[in-house]
Each structure stands twice: as structure tokens, then as C-alpha cells.
Amino acid sequence: MDPQKLRYAKTHEWAGREGDVCTVGLTKFAVEQLTDVIYIELPDVGEPTAAGDGFGEIESVKSVNDLYAPVTGEVIAVNDKLETDPSLVSKDPYGAGWLVKIKLEEGATLDHLMTAEQYEKQIAAEGH
Amino acid sequence: MGLRTPLYDWHLSRGARMVDFGGWDMPVQYTTITDEHAAVRRAAGLFDVSHMGRLTFAGPDALALIQHVYTNDAATMTEGQVRYGLVCNERGGVRDDVLVYRWPNGYAMVVNAGNREKIVAWLDAHKGTRNVEVGDCTTQTVMAAVQGPKALELCRDLTGADPSTLGYYHGVPTIYEGVPCLVSRTGYTGEDGVEIIVPAEQGVSLFNELALRGATPCGLGARDTLRLEAAMPLYGHELTEEIDPLQAGLGWAVKMDKGDFIGRDALLRRKEDGSRPVRVGLELEGKRIARGGAAVLRDGRSVGRVTSGTFAPTLHKALAMAYVEPASSAVGTVLAADVRGKAEAARVVGLPFYRRPRT
Numbered sequence: 001m002d003p004q005k006l007r008y009a010k011t012h013e014w015a016g017r018e019g020d021v022c023t024v025g026l027t028k029f030a031v032e033q034l035t036d037v038i039y040i041e042l043p044d045v046g047e048p049t050a051a052g053d054g055f056g057e058i059e060s061v062k063s064v065n066d067l068y069a070p071v072t073g074e075v076i077a078v079n080d081k082l083e084t085d086p087s088l089v090s091k092d093p094y095g096a097g098w099l100v101k102i103k104l105e106e107g108a109t110l111d112h113l114m115t116a117e118q119y120e121k122q123i124a125a126e127g128h
Numbered sequence: 129m130g131l132r133t134p135l136y137d138w139h140l141s142r143g144a145r146m147v148d149f150g151g152w153d154m155p156v157q158y159t160t161i162t163d164e165h166a167a168v169r170r171a172a173g174l175f176d177v178s179h180m181g182r183l184t185f186a187g188p189d190a191l192a193l194i195q196h197v198y199t200n201d202a203a204t205m206t207e208g209q210v211r212y213g214l215v216c217n218e219r220g221g222v223r224d225d226v227l228v229y230r231w232p233n234g235y236a237m238v239v240n241a242g243n244r245e246k247i248v249a250w251l252d253a254h255k256g257t258r259n260v261e262v263g264d265c266t267t268q269t270v271m272a273a274v275q276g277p278k279a280l281e282l283c284r285d286l287t288g289a290d291p292s293t294l295g296y297y298h299g300v301p302t303i304y305e306g307v308p309c310l311v312s313r314t315g316y317t318g319e320d321g322v323e324i325i326v327p328a329e330q331g332v333s334l335f336n337e338l339a340l341r342g343a344t345p346c347g348l349g350a351r352d353t354l355r356l357e358a359a360m361p362l363y364g365h366e367l368t369e370e371i372d373p374l375q376a377g378l379g380w381a382v383k384m385d386k387g388d389f390i391g392r393d394a395l396l397r398r399k400e401d402g403s404r405p406v407r408v409g410l411e412l413e414g415k416r417i418a419r420g421g422a423a424v425l426r427d428g429r430s431v432g433r434v435t436s437g438t439f440a441p442t443l444h445k446a447l448a449m450a451y452v453e454p455a456s457s458a459v460g461t462v463l464a465a466d467v468r469g470k471a472e473a474a475r476v477v478g479l480p481f482y483r484r485p486r487t
Contacts, residue, residue: 035159036161036349038417038439039414057468059415059416061162061349062161064417064468
């Protein structure tokens with residue numbers, strides 16, 4: 001996925017829309033803060049998601065952090081490669097390290113999410 | 129802002145992320161904890177341990193004061209020997225775990241950074257009429273730990289003393305770049321290695337030289353995963369003022385017969401109490417980490433508490449140390465750890481989790 005074309009949540013998840021399906025992942029900035037990812041807990045296929053609600057956890061040696069669904073809909077795919085190799089999230093956060101695919105709820109948009117430019121401003125403001 | 133060692137800027141220039149530890153701004157990692165951990169197990173890692181308290185004891189009653197506050201027997205130490213022991217309160221609880229050094233010109237003690245002021249005050253309070261002067265040279269010195277199978281070779285001609293000629297847990301005063309320094313074959317990672325103490329002014333030069341020779345800078349993150357794999361206790365976790373050395377499995381560092389010391393009577397009484405929780409190692413089935421504070425369960429009942437936990441990079445398992453009721457402490461006992469509301473299966477394993485290969 002091309003980071004410039006994605007939309008971003010304040011909580012550092014990205015969303016890439018193709019038709020009515022959104023691929024979701026974590027940004028490079030977020031994974032660089034984490035390092036040493038050992039375990040990722042993701043929802044099951046079929047589970048509903050609500051934008052802004054927690055939907056999983058990412059655990060590193062140093063800490064556990066909640067993952068937040070950027071969009072409202074239903075989980076239709078989960079990246080099960082992450083079970084055996086959670087480091088994919090760090091190695092390829094916009095590609096092979098994707099987390100879930102969500103089928104957007106009827107009428108749902110990504111307008112509440114930031115553009116790449118807005119997200120870049122946010123992380124710059126966070127002092128990094 | 130915490131205290132800073134003379135290597136503070138050096139750490140930043142190497143990309144370190146800093147964290148507060150015991151009142152000091154210390155590097156937690158430069159790259160990743162996993163890579164730094166691996167560097168120590170495979171080659172040589174370099175740690176700034178200047179934050180640890182370095183105390184000196186001068187005068188004819190130096191040994192007597194040490195013996196009064198220390199659980200191990202310092203009187204049988206030979207010159208150059210380094211010995212681990214505890215300083216206890218009157219209830220037998222641990223005030224700190226320390227290393228005592230017998231140098232040719234006097235005794236010294238290295239204490240945990242967060243306990244430095246506490247131990248200095250304790251020594252002062254219990255000095256009595258003894259003829260001894262306790263000094264604190266922490267801020268005038270830098271201490272580097274070089275740890276790993278290649279550490280000794282890397283440090284062979286670094287100072288005037290080849291550390292491979294030292295016995296394990298022995299040290300010698302020598303020279304570094306024309307100034308006096310102290311070298312000991314000690315460490316806290318479960319690997320062989322060296323600790324070097326130099327005057328503060330030589331600190332940066334020492335670290336530059338060690339990095340040039342191939343030692344990988346490592347932070348507190350790796351220090352924690354390494355010591356945990358080696359089942360070494362960390363003050364504030366496995367050791368506190370309420371936990372005694374015997375229940376911590378450190379009875380080997382307590383010599384009841386050496387003479388009286390603060391806490392001895394209490395320890396003799398506590399020894400008789402078979403109900404005290406004891407330290408065990410846990411290996412979890414899954415990858416999720418049981419961190420300090422997590423309850424340990426047996427058939428749904430709480431039987432203890434985790435004191436340290438991580439995902440061990442060398443052993444590739446989620447490991448923890450915990451205190452559990454003696455009835456649940458046998459190796460092989462099936463337990464569980466409450467990890468954020470979910471019971472994660474675990475079993476008691478023997479300590480240490482990791483032992484370095486002996487050549």
C-alpha cells in the first residue's frame with residue numbers, strides 16, 4: 001500500500017480503501033516506537049468493528065498497546081502470518097505486515113481519518 | 129531531569145532512547161532489545177553501569193563494618209576477590225543486594241543506583257564507634273560492563289591487566305591510559321565478562337575504545353532480558369524490604385555462622401516459617417508476557433505473584449520469576465498467570481532458565 005494514499009487515525013493505525021474493503025495496519029512511526037514486537041492479538045473474522053474502539057493488542061518486550069479500529073464495519077480477513085512472525089509488522093508495516101481487512105459498513109466513509117500530510121504534521125508535533 | 133553519567137551525550141549520539149532508572153537518565157536501547165541481547169550472548173555487549181553506587185571503606189574497621197551489615201562472609205575473601213551478598217534490615221528483609229570487593233588497599237562495595245543514598249545512610253547509622261571512613265566515589269568514576277563470550281578477548285590488552293588471567297569474580301587494580309583503574313571479571317548477564325572502573329574523565333575515551341574494538345552498546349532493556357534469562361534477581365522486583373534472602377533462593381549468600389549481622393536473628397526465625405512464598409521460575413505456554421504484579425493461579429486460586437517477566441530472546445519463550453506458596457513451587461507444577469484478565473498456562477521450571485555454555 002502506498003502510504004501517501006492512505007488515511008490515518010490519531011492512534012497510528014492506517015486504512016487503505018479499495019471499493020468497500022479497508023485494509024488496516026500500523027504506521028512505520030508506531031512500529032518504530034515499539035521495537036521487539038512479540039505478539040499481536042487481532043479480532044476474529046466476522047467480528048464487527050466500530051471506528052475508535054479497541055479491537056486488539058500489540059505486545060512488545062517493553063509494553064502492551066491497544067489497537068484501535070479506524071473504521072466501522074466487519075472483519076473479513078486477518079493476517080494470520082503475524083501469528084508465527086509478528087515482526088512482519090515492523091519489517092513491512094504497509095505491505096506484508098497488514099493487520100486486518102474490514103468490509104465497510106453501508107455508508108461508512110474515511111472522512112474522519114487524517115490524510116498522509118495531516119498525519120505527518122501530527123507526528124512531527126509529537127516531537128519526533 | 130535525572131542524574132546523568134558522563135556518557136549521557138555519548139549514548140544520545142549513538143541513537144539511544146533514554147529512560148529514568150533509579151533517578152538516572154539511562155539508555156534503554158540503541159537499536160532493538162532483541163539485537164542487543166543477541167550481541168551479548170554471541171559476542172560482546174557494552175553497558176554503562178556508572179549509575180550504580182560505588183562506595184569505599186577505609187580504616188582498620190572497614191571489614192568489621194561490612195561484616196555487620198552484610199549477610200555473606202567478607203572475612204574469608206582473598207585479595208582481589210569479589211563477593212555477592214545482601215544488606216538486610218532488622219526484620220531480615222533485603223535493603224539491597226551488593227558486591228563487596230577486597231582490593232589491596234581497602235574494601236569497596238557496589239550497590240544498586242536506586243539504593244545508593246539508602247545504603248550510605250544505613251552504613252552511617254550503623255558505624256558506631258568503628259574506625260572506618262565510608263566514601264562515595266560514584267560521580268567521580270565511570271563503570272563499564274563488557275559482557276559476552278568475546279568480552280575477555282576484546283579487553284585483553286585494553287588495560288594493564290589481561291582479564292582472562294583473573295578468576296571469575298576476581299579483580300585487580302591496574303592502569304588505563306596512564307591512570308589507575310579497576311578491572312574485575314564480574315557481570316549481571318549470565319555471560320563471562322569484565323567490569324571496568326575508571327575516573328570520570330576517562331569515561332568517554334573508554335567507551336569509544338570499547339566500541340571501536342567491537343563491543344555493541346546495549347541498554348537497560350537488554351540488561352533486563354539477559355539477567356532474567358540468567359534468573360538473577362533485580363532489586364525492587366525479586367528483592368524488597370519485605371522479602372528475605374532465603375525465600376529468594378539466595379541462602380548461599382547468607383552465612384549464619386560467620387558472626388552476627390543485622391537481620392541474622394530475624395532470618396533464623398524466618399527460616400522456620402515454612403509458609404513464606406518462595407521464588408520460582410515460570411515458563412509460559414504462549415507468547416504473551418506475564419509482567420510484574422500478575423497473579424499466579426492454580427486451579428483458579430491465587431497462589432502467588434509475578435515479580436519479573438519478559439519474552440526471552442535467546443530461549444524464545446515467555447518467562448517469569450514469581451513468588452508462590454511452597455506447596456505450588458515444585459518444578460513441573462502446572463500453574464497459570466493472569467495476563468490482563470486471561471489465565472495463561474505456565475509451569476514451574478528450574479532456575480536459571482539459561483546457563484552459558486562452559487568451554
